[in-house]
Amino acid sequence: MAPIVSEEYKRKKKKEILAGALACFAKKGFQAATIDDIVAYSGISKGAIYNYFKSKEEIYLELLNEQTESANARLEENISMLSSAEEKLEYLFDLYRDMSPFSQERKDRITVQLEFTLHSSRDENLNRILNERGKKFFLKLITDIMEDGQIAGEFRPDADPNHVAGLFWTFMDGAMLHRAINEEYPYRTIIDYVKNLVLQDLKKE
Amino acid sequence: MAPIVSEEYKRKKKKEILAGALACFAKKGFQAATIDDIVAYSGISKGAIYNYFKSKEEIYLELLNEQTESANARLEENISMLSSAEEKLEYLFDLYRDMSPFSQERKDRITVQLEFTLHSSRDENLNRILNERGKKFFLKLITDIMEDGQIAGEFRPDADPNHVAGLFWTFMDGAMLHRAINEEYPYRTIIDYVKNLVLQDLKKE
Amino acid sequence: MAPIVSEEYKRKKKKEILAGALACFAKKGFQAATIDDIVAYSGISKGAIYNYFKSKEEIYLELLNEQTESANARLEENISMLSSAEEKLEYLFDLYRDMSPFSQERKDRITVQLEFTLHSSRDENLNRILNERGKKFFLKLITDIMEDGQIAGEFRPDADPNHVAGLFWTFMDGAMLHRAINEEYPYRTIIDYVKNLVLQDLKKE
Amino acid sequence: MAPIVSEEYKRKKKKEILAGALACFAKKGFQAATIDDIVAYSGISKGAIYNYFKSKEEIYLELLNEQTESANARLEENISMLSSAEEKLEYLFDLYRDMSPFSQERKDRITVQLEFTLHSSRDENLNRILNERGKKFFLKLITDIMEDGQIAGEFRPDADPNHVAGLFWTFMDGAMLHRAINEEYPYRTIIDYVKNLVLQDLKKE
DNA sequence: GATGAATGAGATTTCATTCAT
DNA sequence: AATGAATGAAATCTCATTCAT
Known part of the structure; x- marks a missing residue:
């Protein structure tokens, strides 16, 4: 049947x-x-x-999964059509910048996402999975761009792709955190400021 | 009685x-x-x-208070003895950089601090208080330095002190978050990287 | 329909x-x-x-029915072909004795059967039905044999058929209980022991 | 304090x-x-x-413990003052016989006790503990009497103490079960019947 | 007639808070 | 003031039964 x-x-x-x-x-x-x-x-x-x-915990885990996966899919898709590394990097900065003004729903999502991440840090296993996934998806997204840019001669060859990637996500997470908790935080301006600092640095000879 | x-x-x-x-x-x-x-x-x-x-909630609020206050007192005290703005700014970067390697206790504190902040974002009143305090203490710490530096001619006059302050704390919160959840995060290197970017930018003519 | x-x-x-x-x-x-x-x-x-x-309860009741009926049918059928009362009584003892060694399935059945019986004791109606059925089937099985045996002069005439029947089932239920909960219980030996005690007593003049 | x-x-x-x-x-x-x-x-x-x-389960386990222990203490105490083995054995039979007529409370206790025992048979660990305790307390109570009786020449020397002990408890459990579920069960008479069968058997030369 | 997803009353357990000692 | 036993509302989870397909 x-x-x-x-x-x-x-x-x-x-x-x-x-x-x-x-x-x-x-x-x-x-x-x-x-x-x-x-x-x-x-x-x-x-x-x-x-x-x-099976449990409330399982709902939470599934949400965690879902969020990273959908975020990642979105990012990769949007980037793939651009050709130069600089464009790609700039695109990522702009993508996050243009999330603002945040809808209440987005603010909520971000808050939850950050809470999830912190909560997970107490579970060794979960923490490992999240970090591996972070490395594989989010860091790699940037390091790939960096390497392309260095091969193409767009970016200075002595910049460490891992550090740039780390800086990018450090900063974006910080910016989203501040934006989520503070209405008056000058989110867009600060992202543009950092974008310029980073791009200028990478294009230095 | x-x-x-x-x-x-x-x-x-x-x-x-x-x-x-x-x-x-x-x-x-x-x-x-x-x-x-x-x-x-x-x-x-x-x-x-x-x-x-009176309640578990009150313990939590008191802890919140205590943490911000003690952090702030520490910062202000340490800074007051330095004379140039650049030194002060550099000192702040170095202070946070040298927190690493994090003891378990510091990692715990940071995790709790971030959770507190996020949790507070759901209580309008609390949120307002935290933001005001943030403005009054943390942002002001940097904007004061910026203004001194601009008056003294150390920093370029068209840099917006608020944006630099915002960038600083955005970045520090992001870095502490990443460090708290990821053992392998290159915390010190990335802070130095950002310190250089920011200071070079501010000293540009 | x-x-x-x-x-x-x-x-x-x-x-x-x-x-x-x-x-x-x-x-x-x-x-x-x-x-x-x-x-x-x-x-x-x-x-x-x-x-x-209609319900889980009904399944349980039906099982209860089924078990007693099939057990009874089996007993009566097997006994009917024997002629002397002593043979019949001995046959019953041997029948129960030879259930051992118990398969897991039989042990399970017995456990459930006993639980059913106990559970039923809390429902007045059910309890009455079970007792009537017990009297009609199980006690009668033995009292009939006893009476035949007394008429035929095999058993001493002053033995009370009801007491012998009661003793028989008391003992069998006890033995099955012990066997179900204790692997090492000397089930066969003890049944033989009781069989001898009872038969010798009945055959005394 | x-x-x-x-x-x-x-x-x-x-x-x-x-x-x-x-x-x-x-x-x-x-x-x-x-x-x-x-x-x-x-x-x-x-x-x-x-x-x-800690849990409902723990209450059940504690009750289980308590019941066996108190039953055992009672039995041992009551027996210790008697001198001959026959008296002791007779005393035990009479003790159980004189429980009847059962109060509602005693009937309930017995029902629960039997349910506990059956329920425990599903937990290997618990089952082992119960059986060991049964051997140590209840069986030993009878085998000790038997051995004394055989040494003193009261009982025939070829009777197996273990089998007599097994028979005794098999029968008592069966009798209590029947009495608990059936008001009309001739509990006292049947116990006396068995007592006589057993004692006569043991005293045979 | 068969299926298994949906329901929600009810079970066990937890825990912030109170209060008698 | 200090203690920790008592409280009971509220949380998580289960499961007999129903019912749309």
């Missing part, structure tokens, strides 16, 4: 639960948000939620 | 409780840490804790 | 469900076994199970 | 909880009785119960 509901349906349902959970985590924080909150928010019954996820 | 113990005694007791609480929050996170954990860590009884603090 | 499947089919399906349920009850106990366990064991879907049984 | 409450107080409280739990288990069965039942029955709050016991 055919399965009662399609895989498609199940995927959609999972998405709905995750969306509701994310909204709740955003509004209250991961620990403070309760399953009942998620029920109220998503309109999906408690039992149903537990049909799709 | 007239107080039987001295103010001094009370202050000491509060300190002990706060120290235990910080350790718990660091190890487990604010929400996950229980009053019983604090009892276990501080060696002070549950009832006594409630004699000194 | 007119029934679409044969009675035969239905009976078979019910049997399958009951077999799965018995296995689950045996492994986990009646309360602890879930409908999902029965689904897993029987391979029959949850919905289908509820097509055949 | 002195402890807030005495050890005596704590012990008393634990006893109260256990008494309430036993009553609930007796009334509804171990699995079916809820913590809320125990709260309602004992008048002790849910939180307090969890201050004394």
Whole structure:
């Protein structure tokens, strides 16, 4: 007999639960948000939620996964059509710059994302996975651009790609943090400032 | 009933409780840490804790206060003896750079501090207080240096002190975040890199 | 809606469900076994199970029925071909004795059977039914033999058939209980011991 | 500082909880009785119960312990003052015989005790412990008497003490089971019947 | 008739806070 | 003031039963 509901349906349902959970985590924080909150928010019954996820922890892990993956996919796609390394780097700065003005939803997402990251730092295993993924996806995104730029002679050859990559994400995480907690933080201007500092440095001979 | 113990005694007791609480929050996170954990860590009884603090929330707020204040006092004191703006700015960069290698305790403190900040972003009132304090203490620390440096002709006059200050703290928070979650993050090198970028930019004519 | 499947089919399906349920009850106990366990064991879907049984309780009652009936049918059939009362009584002792060594499945059945009996003692109605059935089937089995034996002069006439019957089942239930919970219990030897005591007593003049 | 409450107080409280739990288990069965039942029955709050016991399972284990221990203590004490082996054995039979007529409370206790025993058979570890304890306390009680009786020439020397002991408990458990589930079971008469069979057998030359 | 996803009452357990000693 | 036992609201999770497909 055919399965009662399609895989498609199940995927959609999972998405709905995750969306509701994310909204709740955003509004209250991961620990403070309760399953009942998620029920109220998503309109999906408690039992149903537990049909799709073994525990609240699992929901959190799945969200963690989902966020990194979708962020990464978005970034890689957008970059692939540009040709010069400088354009690519500039594009990344501009991409993050142009997120502002932040919608409440984006602010919430960022807050949750940062909370997730900090929370994960207490679980050795999780921490390792996140760091590996960070290295593989986010750092690599920049180091690849750097290496291309150095081969093409766009960037000075003695710049360490890893340090530039580290600087980029250090700075972006800091900027998003400040923007999330402070309405008046001059997010766009500061990103442009850093972009100029970095690009000028890389193009020095 | 007239107080039987001295103010001094009370202050000491509060300190002990706060120290235990910080350790718990660091190890487990604010929400996950229980009053019983604090009892276990501080060696002070549950009832006594409630004699000194109205609630777990209040302990958390007091810790928040304590941290910013002590950090700020430390910074201002250390800076006051330096004379040139460049030295002061460099000193600040070096101060944060030389925090590394992080002790477990410092890592814990930073994690908690960041969690506090994020958590606070959900409470409008708290958020306002934190931002004002940030402006008054941390941003001002840098803008004062910037203005001195510009008056003294050390820094180019068209640099916006607010932006430099914003950049500094954005970057430091980002760096501490990354260092807290990633053992292999090249914290010192990246701070030096940024220090050079910023100082060279400010000293440009 | 007119029934679409044969009675035969239905009976078979019910049997399958009951077999799965018995296995689950045996492994986990009646309360602890879930409908999902029965689904897993029987391979029959949850919905289908509820097509055949109104509730988990009903499954349990049906199993109870089934067990007593089949046990009784087996006993009566086997006994009917023997002629002397002594042979019959001896046959019953031997029948139970030769159940050992117990297969895991038989041990499970016995455990469940005993649990059922105890559980039933809390439901007045159920308790009455079980006791009546016990009297009608199990006690009667022995009292009939006793009476035949007394009429035939095999057994001493002043033995009370009811007491002998009571002793027999008291003892058998105790022996099965001990055997079910204790691998090392000398089941066969003890049954033989009791058989001899009882038969010698009955054959005394 | 002195402890807030005495050890005596704590012990008393634990006893109260256990008494309430036993009553609930007796009334509804171990699995079916809820913590809320125990709260309602004992008048002790849910939180307090969890201050004394880690889990419902632990309450059950403690009860199990308590029952065997107290039963054993009672038996040994009562027997120690008798001198001949025959008297002792007879005393044990009479002790169990004279439990009847059973109070509702005793019936409940017995039902729970048997349920516990059956339930424990599913946990290998627990099962081992119970069997060892059974061997050490209950079987030994009888085998010791038997050996004394054989040395003193009261009992025939070729009777196997282990088998007599097994028979005794097999029979007593069976009798209590039947008595617990059947009001009309001729408990006293059957025990006397068995007592006579056994004693006569043992005294045969 | 069969399926298994959905439901939600109810179970166990936790924990911030209170309060008698 | 200090203690830690008591409280009970609230959290997480389970599972018998229903019902749309």
